[in-house]
Each structure stands twice: as C-alpha cells, then as structure tokens.
Amino acid sequence: QVQLVESGGGLVQAGGSLRLSCTASGRTFSSYAMGWFRQAPGKEREFVAAISWSGASTYYADYVKGRFTISRDNAKNTVYLQMNSLKPEDTAVYYCAADWVRGTYYYSDPREYDYWGQGTQVTVSS
Numbered sequence: 001q002v003q004l005v006e007s008g009g010g011l012v013q014a015g016g017s018l019r020l021s022c023t024a025s026g027r028t029f030s031s032y033a034m035g036w037f038r039q040a041p042g043k044e045r046e047f048v049a050a051i052s053w054s055g056a057s058t059y060y061a062d063y064v065k066g067r068f069t070i071s072r073d074n075a076k077n078t079v080y081l082q083m084n085s086l087k088p089e090d091t092a093v094y095y096c097a098a099d100w101v102r103g104t105y106y107y108s109d110p111r112e113y114d115y116w117g118q119g120t121q122v123t124v125s126s
Contacts, residue, residue: 004098005024005118006022008021010121012122013125014086017082021078021080022036024098029098030053033053033101034098035048035096035113036079036096038094038095038122039092039093043092047061048061049070058070059107063089079096092122093121097110097115
C-alpha cells in the first residue's frame, strides 16, 4: 500500500511558476514509476509527465514540454513537478500517481497506475 500526498498548488499569474510535491508513504517508493496527471472542470483526466523508478527516464505531454520538469528524490520519497511559464489553460487539479510497472510502462495511461493522491488545485490567472 502506498499513500500519496500532493502539495504546492495555488493561484499564480500567467507566466509564473509553481513547484508541486508528492510525498509517498512506505519504504518501496523507489520501486514505483511516478506520474503527474491533471483534470480541469468538465474534462477528462490527462497525462502531464512521468518518471521511471530510477529517475533515468522522463516523459512529457507535448503541451507541457519545455515548461514543466519532473524529478524525484527517492531518499525523501518525493516526486516533484516544476511548472514554469504557466498558462491559464494549465488550470486544473493536479494528481500524482504511483505505478508498479509490469512489463511495458504505459506512462500516459491513467489505468496503468496503482495509487493516486487526492490532488492539489493549480489556478493560473490571465
């Protein structure tokens, strides 16, 4: 069992930055690939970024590539999402998720993930 708690959301002006954190309970955090997803009102949950268990591989959705950076610190059981050059369309609830990868890592498919956090609101004003 893994419990995930996100933090770092808030209200920011367009062009600003935020860093989200997701801290996991349990001693097996380093065994999980981690992903960030977001969901805006009236829309489906969508992939944002993902990182392999070691941190060696990272993956991004096209709409955040070059602006967002995912990283992890396995010693702190924490994964981060640094968000720069934020746009109003980035407004959403952001969720982190943990995946015990079995074979191929379908990092952008939310059905791949085993555990989810409760989400943190990010609002970008224009």
